[in-house]
Amino acid sequence: MPDPSTIRAVECSPPCWMVRLALEEKGLDHECKLLNFAAGEHKSPEMLAKNPRGTVPVLMDGNIVVYETLAIFDYLEYAYPQPALLPNTNALRGRALTRLHEANNLKQVGMALFSYLMNTKAIDLDPAEVDHLASFLHDELFFWEYYYGIGHWASGSAIGLADLAVFAYVATAAHLGLELQQRYPNLHAFCLRMKERPSVIATWPSVWKQQPYSYLTEPES
Numbered sequence: 188m189p190d191p192s193t194i195r196a197v198e199c200s201p202p203c204w205m206v207r208l209a210l211e212e213k214g215l216d217h218e219c220k221l222l223n224f225a226a227g228e229h230k231s232p233e234m235l236a237k238n239p240r241g242t243v244p245v246l247m248d249g250n251i252v253v254y255e256t257l258a259i260f261d262y263l264e265y266a267y268p269q270p271a272l273l274p275n276t277n278a279l280r281g282r283a284l285t286r287l288h289e290a291n292n293l294k295q296v297g298m299a300l301f302s303y304l305m306n307t308k309a310i311d312l313d314p315a316e317v318d319h320l321a322s323f324l325h326d327e328l329f330f331w332e333y334y335y336g337i338g339h340w341a342s343g344s345a346i347g348l349a350d351l352a353v354f355a356y357v358a359t360a361a362h363l364g365l366e367l368q369q370r371y372p373n374l375h376a377f378c379l380r381m382k383e384r385p386s387v388i389a390t391w392p393s394v395w396k397q398q399p400y401s402y403l404t405e406p407e408s
């Protein structure tokens with residue numbers, strides 16, 4: 188890469204985190220410009236010129252602009268194949284791509300819940316709505332708990348793009364109070380493995396307090 192690429196991202200956004208993790212895992216020299224979401228910096232004229240949808244993440248690699256998280260993943264894997272984050276045999280790649288795109292289900296239910304929690308004033312939060320949205324997340328986590336019981340990584344014996352996606356959503360849910368250890372031991376072990384990786388250490392949201400929230404913590408019975 189002649190010049191370091193830049194990534195425009197907002198902190199605590201799972202899709203942005205996914206791309207930052209991929210850049211770190213690939214050891215690519217890059218600059219991350221964090222935008223102020225509340226101030227609408229992701230919709231500035233400069234950003235809209237790059238991505239008319241006004242969403243982040245947006246990757247700039249020289250003159251090449253790529254947005255849409257999965258497109259960025261695809262681009263990085265093609266442009267910078269080593270270290271690979273997708274396997275190179277047909278069978279394993281088929282499974283890895285399945286898991287990666289399957290993680291969109293996690294994104295849908297995760298983002299619906301996270302957006303509600305983050306965009307609603309504490310006083311207006313409706314516990315029934317939180318439970319309702321969390322129930323979809325639990326339904327989805329059931330699948331991932333099963334997959335991470337088969338192996339350490341979402342597909343095959345090496346970390347891959349799907350793992351980065353799953354981690355960004357599950358770690359966010361855990362930060363919001365989802366208890367993993369008892370209910371999802373395989374996902375818990377996966378998150379512990381991920382937390383030791385330099386990519387996660389380098390990108391851990393700086394605004395996250397040590398103590399997770401308790402929005403998703405279930406009362407003890």
Ligand SMILES: N[C@@H](CCC(=O)N[C@@H](CS)C(=O)NCC(=O)O)C(=O)O
Binds near residue numbers: 197201240241242
């Ligand atoms: N389809 C996009 C969506 C990414 C996304 O949801 N980004 C959020 C931040 S977490 C965003 O930019 N929201 C602003 C908006 O939708 O206007 C992708 O996969 O990159």
